[in-house]
Amino acid sequence: MRRKTSRLLRGIALLSALALGATACGGSDDEGSDQKPVSASDLQAALKKGGTVTVWAWEPTLKSVAADFEKKYPKVKINLVSERSGDKHYTALSNAIEAKKGVPDVAQVEYFALGQYALTKGLTDLAPFGAEKLKDKYTPGPWNAVTQGSDAVWGLPMDSGPMAMFYNKKVFDKNKIAVPTTWDEYVEAARKLHKADPKSFIAADAGDAGFTTSMLWQAGSRPYKVDGTKVKIDFSDAGAKKFTDTWQPLIDEKLLAPITGWTDDWYKGLGDGTIATLVTGAWMPANFVTGVANASGDWRVAPMPAWTKGDKATAENGGSSLTVPELAKNKELAYAFAKYANAEDGVQTRIKQGAFPATTAELQSQEFQNTKFEYFGGQQANKIFAESAANVADDWSYLPFQQYANSIFNDTVGKAYVSSTKLADGLKAWQDASVKYGNEQGFTVEK
C-alpha cells in the first residue's frame, strides 16, 4: 500500500500542477463599473435595434408580461427561465457570476438578498439609466430595499409584502374567539383555541427566518446596522425582547403547530382548521387559491396584530426586485424590460393575475382597493393590504450576507422550537454565528 499511496500522491501532485496552470486565470479581475448615463432615446434606439433578453425569474406573472413586451417591441425576444426559486435560484446566479459565463440579463432578487449582490458588484447600478427618477412611483419600503440607503439603484421593485393576518373565520366562529388586534390578545386567543379544540393551533411556526425578522421589524427591533463593510449585529434591543417575551410562551405551551411552511402538511393544515392564522405578506392570496382550494370561503384578512393597542406599524415580508447583473450582455434592453414590467404597463398585467404591487398609484387606485376576493368571502382585502403598506416601519435593513444568515437560522434559533433552548438564547447563537461569518468574510463586525 505504501507504494501505491506514494504513486497516488505523485499522480495527484502532477495533476494539481496542471490544474494550477489551467485555472490560475480563474481569479477575479477587478471590474470598475463606470456605467455611463443612458438616456431615454438610447433606450428607444436599443429597443428598435432589438436582441434577446434572458430573464431568470420565478414570478409567474412575468410570462404574460414578456409576451406583451415582445408584441410591443417585435425585435426583442424575451427568454424567460423560470423554474427555480429561492436558494436554488441564488446558487445558480452566484455560480454563473463566479464563472463569468451564462449570466442572465435580468435576474429576480428578493429584497433580503440584494445586499450581498450589490456589495460584491454582481449587479449594475441602474441610476445612470434613469432609475432614480422612478423613486416617487414606489412605496418607501421597497424603494429603501433596492437603494440600500445609497444613491445607487440596484433593482426595480417588482412586488412587496406588507404584512397582514389571514385567519380562518370558521375556526374562530366555531370556538367563539374574537379576532385578535394585539399580540397579547393573540396569545390569549391561542390558549383559548387550543383548549377548545386540541387539534387546532393559532399558527404554524417551526422556525422561519423571514417570519422572525419581520416580527422583529414590526416590534421595533433593528438588529442589523449596515454601513458599507461595517456591520453591527445585535439581537438584545428592546424590540427583540418584546418579541421573545410574547413568542416564548406560545412555544412553551405548545400552542404553535410544529409544521414547516410550504410543505404538503402545511397546505393541509391551512385547509382543515389545524392552523387558524397566518401572519404574512400581502402576496399570499394567490397561494391560498391554488394551494388551499378546499377551504375557499373560510378565510378572511385582518390587520397584523399590534404591539400596543392602536399602534399601526407593520412590517414587510418577502417581496423582490428585478435586477440587471453586472455581467449582463444587453443592459439597455434588460433595463427596458425591468422598467416595463415594474413601472409601466406590466404592473397592471401582473396585478390582474394576483401580484401585489410596490407602486403607489396602483395601491391607491379605487379599482385595486375595491377588488373583491371571492376566496375571502367577497372581502375587499386590498384595503387592508394597502393600509399595511402605508404603515411599514422604516429604517429596517438586512445584512449584506442575509442569505447565509437565513440558511443557518434553523441551526441556531431552530433549537428553541425543539428543545429547552430559549428563543432569546437561540437569537444570541444566531448572532454569534453571523458575526463569525461576517468576520471571516472580511466585514468589520461589531456586536
Add this chain to the structure above:
Amino acid sequence: MTTQQPPAAVEPRPAPPPARRDRRSWTGWGFLGPFVAVFALVFLAPIAYSIYLSLFRDQLIGGNTFVGLDNYTQALQDDRFWDSLARVSLFLVVQVPIMLGIALLIALALDSGRLYGTDFFRITIFLPYAVPAVVATLMWGFMYGTRYGLVGDINDAFGVTLPEPLSPDLVLASIGNIVTWEFVGYNMLIFYSALRVIPHSLYEAAEIDGAGQFRVITAIKLPAIRGALVIATIFSIIGSFQLFNEPNILRQLARNAITTDYTPNFYTYSLSFNGQQQNYSATVAIIMGLITMVIAYIVQLRGMRKGA
C-alpha cells in the same frame, strides 16, 4: 441515497496472471485510454482544482489570498466538522450492521430453499433500489408525518402517541431507516449471488459429516462469502461517510432537527452553496476523502486477512 462507491482498495485478488508477463506492451492503454481520459476530466481535475482552492481564502470583502495550510488547521479545530463526523460514525456503527445483518439473513433464507416463492421475494425486496433517493425520501417523509402521515394514522387509530420520527432525537434513526430501505435488497442480492456459487461438493461433504443447518452456515457459507461481506461493508462505510441526499431532502420537513452541518458532506455543501466558502469547503472535502480512504483500507486489510 447512500452513495455506494466502488470498492475502495479492493482489487480483484491476484487474478490469474493476465496474459503473459512477457507481452508487456502499451496496447492495453489503447483500450483503457478512453476511460482514463474521461476519469481524469471528471474526477482528477476537480480534485486537483479543489486542492488548489484549499490553499486560498476568498472573502466577500478583501478578495482572494493565498493562505497556505490555514484552512486545514482551521478544519482540524472545527467543532462543526468533528460533530458531523461523529454523527456519521454513529450512523455507521448502528445502521450498517443492521442493514447488512438483515440483508444476510434474507440472503441465507432465500438460499436455503425453504421459502415459498423465493423468486418473488428476491426481486421484490430488491425493487427499492430502483427508486430515486428523491422519491424514496419524499415517500418516507410523508409516512413519518405525525399529523397526516402513517404515524399520525396509527396514533389516531390506536389512540397512542408514537414518538415523532422527525424530532431531533430520532431523526438520525429515521434517516437510517430510509437508507436501509433503499439498500437492503441491493446488499441482499450481493450476498445471495455469492452464496449461489458455492460449490455443491462442499455441501455434500457436510452432509456426510452430518452437519446441521446452523453448522453449514457458520462453517461453509459465511467463510465462502467473506469477500462479498467485506466489499459490502466497505461500500456501506463510504456510503455512510458521504451521507447527503436523504438528510438534504428530509430537511425540508425537519429543519430544526437536521442542521446544515448534519453530515460532513452536508457541511461541505452548505459551506459552498450557502456560504460561498468554496475554499474551506474544498478543504473539508479533502480531509474527509482521506479519512474515508484510510478507514476503507483498514477494513479491507483486516477483513481479508482474518482466517483467509
Add this chain to the structure above:
Amino acid sequence: MSTPVTTASESIPAQTAGAGKGASRLRTPRRNTPGRPKRSVLLTVLTGLMLLYTVVPLIWLVISATKTQEGLADSGGLWFADDFALWDNIRDTFTYNDGVFVRWLLNTVLYVVLGAGGATFLAILGGYALAKFNFPGKRAVFAVVIGAVAVPGTALAVPTFLMFSKMGLTDTPWAVIIPSLVSPFGLYLMWVFATEAIPTELLEAARMDGASEARTFFQVSLPLLAPGIVTVLLFTTVATWNNYFLPLIMLKDSDWYPLTLGLSVWNSQAETIGGDVIFNLVITGSLLTIVPLIAAFLLLQKYWQSGLAAGSVKE
C-alpha cells in the same frame, strides 16, 4: 456530483472462493443444503415481514397517485380517496405546462442512452485491458480510481461547474453526459468478469491468425462478455436515471432537465409566490419515473442475475 450510485452489487464475486461455472449452475435447480430442505411457513412469514417493509412505501405511492390534489389533503395515506383520478393525473402529468414532462422523459432517455451506454462501453474497454493486457502503470490506475471516489462528490460540484463553465459545457446535455461516462464500479466489474469469461488461449489463437487487436476484441471477446455487459448497463442506467445533484448544478435551462430534477422543481413550486400547487402531479410523476426502471429490472432479471452470478466465478 456524479454519485456513482452504486454499482456495487456485482463486485462481490471476485472474492468468492471456489465455484465452478456458476452461471450455468444457476439455471439448473439445485439443492445446496444438506438433507431435503422442507419449505418452512415460519421462515416465509418472517421474510414476508421484510417484504411488507419493502412494499408499503411503494403501495403508498401507487395509491396516492390515484388522488386529486384535494383528495390528497382529505384522505388517509394507505387507502383510496373517493375519486379515482389516476388516469386524469397521468394525463395531467403528461400535458401540464405544454407537456414539459415528456420533454424531461426524453432528456432522461438521452442521458441514459449516451451516458449509461457510454459508461458501459468505456468500462468494457477498460476492464478488458486490465484483464487481458499487461502494461506500464496498470496497478497505479486502479489505485488512483479508488482514491478519487472516496472524496465527497458534493464538494467537487463547484470546481467541476467552474471547469465545465470555462469549457462552455454548462447548460448543455454534455454537462450531464460526460460525468456519467465514468463508472469506476463498472470498470471493476468488467475487469473481474473479463478475466474469467475470456480464455486467454482464445485471444492467442486469434492473434496467431493475424487478427488485429480491435478485431479480436469486437469479434472474439465482446460476445463472451454479454452477460456482464447487461449487468453493468443496468446498473449504470439506474445511476443515470436517478441522477439528481449533478444536473441540478449544471443545468439552468429546464429544457434540458432530467425527470428527477423536473419533479423536484414541481415539488418546490408550492414554495413560490403565486405558484401552482401540484403535489398530485409530483406523486404521479414519481410513479411514472420509477415504473420504467422497475420494468427493466423485472424483464431483464434473467440476464442480469446470471451476469451477477457469472461475475462471481473465480479460480
